[in-house]
Amino acid sequence: MATQPTRADARGNRARILEVAEEVFGRGGSAASTEEVARLAGVGIATVFRHFPTKQILLEAVLVRHFDRLCERARSLAESDDPGPAFFGFFGQIVADAAGKLAIIEAFTDAGGDVGGNAAQGPRDLREAVGVLLRRAQDAGAVRTDAGLDEVHALLVGVSRAVAHIRLDERARARALEIVFDGLAPR
Amino acid sequence: MATQPTRADARGNRARILEVAEEVFGRGGSAASTEEVARLAGVGIATVFRHFPTKQILLEAVLVRHFDRLCERARSLAESDDPGPAFFGFFGQIVADAAGKLAIIEAFTDAGGDVGGNAAQGPRDLREAVGVLLRRAQDAGAVRTDAGLDEVHALLVGVSRAVAHIRLDERARARALEIVFDGLAPR
DNA sequence: GCATATACGGAGTGATGACTTCGAATATAC
DNA sequence: GTATATTCGAAGTCATCACTCCGTATATGC
Numbered sequence: 001m002a003t004q005p006t007r008a009d010a011r012g013n014r015a016r017i018l019e020v021a022e023e024v025f026g027r028g029g030s031a032a033s034t035e036e037v038a039r040l041a042g043v044g045i046a047t048v049f050r051h052f053p054t055k056q057i058l059l060e061a062v063l064v065r066h067f068d069r070l071c072e073r074a075r076s077l078a079e080s081d082d083p084g085p086a087f088f089g090f091f092g093q094i095v096a097d098a099a100g101k102l103a104i105i106e107a108f109t110d111a112g113g114d115v116g117g118n119a120a121q122g123p124r125d126l127r128e129a130v131g132v133l134l135r136r137a138q139d140a141g142a143v144r145t146d147a148g149l150d151e152v153h154a155l156l157v158g159v160s161r162a163v164a165h166i167r168l169d170e171r172a173r174a175r176a177l178e179i180v181f182d183g184l185a186p187r
Numbered sequence: 188m189a190t191q192p193t194r195a196d197a198r199g200n201r202a203r204i205l206e207v208a209e210e211v212f213g214r215g216g217s218a219a220s221t222e223e224v225a226r227l228a229g230v231g232i233a234t235v236f237r238h239f240p241t242k243q244i245l246l247e248a249v250l251v252r253h254f255d256r257l258c259e260r261a262r263s264l265a266e267s268d269d270p271g272p273a274f275f276g277f278f279g280q281i282v283a284d285a286a287g288k289l290a291i292i293e294a295f296t297d298a299g300g301d302v303g304g305n306a307a308q309g310p311r312d313l314r315e316a317v318g319v320l321l322r323r324a325q326d327a328g329a330v331r332t333d334a335g336l337d338e339v340h341a342l343l344v345g346v347s348r349a350v351a352h353i354r355l356d357e358r359a360r361a362r363a364l365e366i367v368f369d370g371l372a373p374r
Numbered sequence: 375g376c377a378t379a380t381a382c383g384g385a386g387t388g389a390t391g392a393c394t395t396c397g398a399a400t401a402t403a404c
Numbered sequence: 405g406t407a408t409a410t411t412c413g414a415a416g417t418c419a420t421c422a423c424t425c426c427g428t429a430t431a432t433g434c
Contacts, residue, residue: 151362
C-alpha cells in the first residue's frame with residue numbers, strides 16, 4: 001500500500017492524486033476536502049481512499065515529499081562555506097514559497113517544543129536543520145548569538161504565515177524580510 | 188435586537204453568551220462551533236440564535252468590542268509625546284495578547300490592502316491606527332523610514348499568529364519581539 | 375394572583391465532509 | 405480470447421454544524 005500498486009492504471013491514478021493533493025492542500029491548507037482532490041484528479045472519491053486510507057495519510061504523503069526536499073536543501077546548505085548567506089537564503093526561500101504551500105506551513109508550525117512530541121518527523125527534522133544553519137551562521141558572526149532556535153522558528157513560521165495569508169506585493173515582502181534579517185544581524 | 192432586550196433573563200443570557208463566545212472564539216478561532224458557546228453559556232442553541240441571528244453576527248459582536256478597545260488605546264497612544272515607546276509598546280501588547288485571541292488575529296489578518304474592500308470596519312480602523320503610530324514613530328526617528336504599513340502590518344500579524352499557534356515561553360517571545368524591534372530601528 | 379407577551383430549549387432540517395459498500399469495468403496472466 | 409483478480413466510481417452512512425420550529429415555561433404589567 002505504501003509501495004506502488006501493480007496495475008498501471010492504479011499507479012497512474014496514485015501519482016495524479018498526489019500531484020493534485022499537493023496543489024489543493026497548498027491552496028486550502030489541511031482543511032481542504034478530499035472530494036476536491038478527487039474531482040480535480042478526475043477520479044472517484046473511493047479511488048482516493050483506496051490509495052490513501054485516510055485524509056491524514058494522504059496529507060502526510062504530500063507533506064513528506066516537501067519536507068524531505070526542504071531538509072535536503074538545508075543540509076546541503078549547511079556544508080556551504082558561507083554560513084551567513086546560507087541561513088538567510090534558506091529563510092528567505094521558505095518565506096517566498098509560503099504563498100502556495102499553506103499545508104506545509106501549518107505542519108511546520110507544530111514542529112515546536114522538544115516536549116510537544118505530537119509533531120510529525122518531517123517538520124521536526126526541518127526545524128532541526130534550520131537549527132544547524134542558525135548555529136553555523138552564528139559561529140560565523142552573521143547572526144546575533146542571543147537568538148535561539150525557538151524564536152527563529154517562530155519568526156520563520158510567523159512571517160511565512162503572514163505571507164501566505166496576506167496578499168503582499170513583492171516589494172512589501174522583501175522589506176518585511178529585510179526588517180527581520182536586520183533584526184537578526186549581530187548587535 | 189442590536190439593543191438590550193426588555194426581559195431581565197434575556198439580558199442576562201445575552202451578556203453571558205457574549206462573554207462565553209469571546210473565550211470560545213478566542214481559543215478556537217472563528218471555526219469554533221456555536222453549539223459549544225451555547226453549552227458553556229448554559230443555554231439552548233436556540234437562545235444563542237435568537238440573540239444573534241447568525242454565527243457571523245455573534246462573531247462580529249465579539250470582535251467589535253475588542254477592536255474598539257484596541258483602536259481606542261492606539262489613538263490615545265498616538266497623543267503620547269513619546270512616539271517610539273508608544274509604537275513599540277502597542278506592537279508588543281498586541282503580540283502578548285494574541286495567545287488567547289485567535290479570532291481577533293484572524294480578523295486582523297484580512298484588514299489588508301486598500302483595494303481588498305471585504306475587510307470589516309474594526310480591523311481596517313485598527314490597521315489605520317497602527318499606521319498613525321508608525322508614522323509618528325518614524326517622524327520621531329524611532330523607526331526606520333523605509334518601513335511601510337503593509338510590511339509592518341504583516342509582521343504584526345505574523346508574529347501574533349506565531350505566538351498564538353506555537354507554545355512559546357516568555358523568554359523566547361520576548362527575544363522574538365526584540366529581534367523584530369531591532370529590525371525596525373533606524374539604520 | 376392572573377393574563378399574556380416574551381423568552382426558553384429540545385428536537386428537527388439541510389448541507390458538508392470523511393469514509394464504506396458493492397456491482398460494473400478492465401488490465402494482466404494464461 | 406478468456407478468466408479472474410484488481411481497480412474503478414456512484415451512491416450510501418455517519419458525524420458535525422449552522423440554523424429553524426414549536427410546545428413549554430416564566431417575567432412582568434395589571
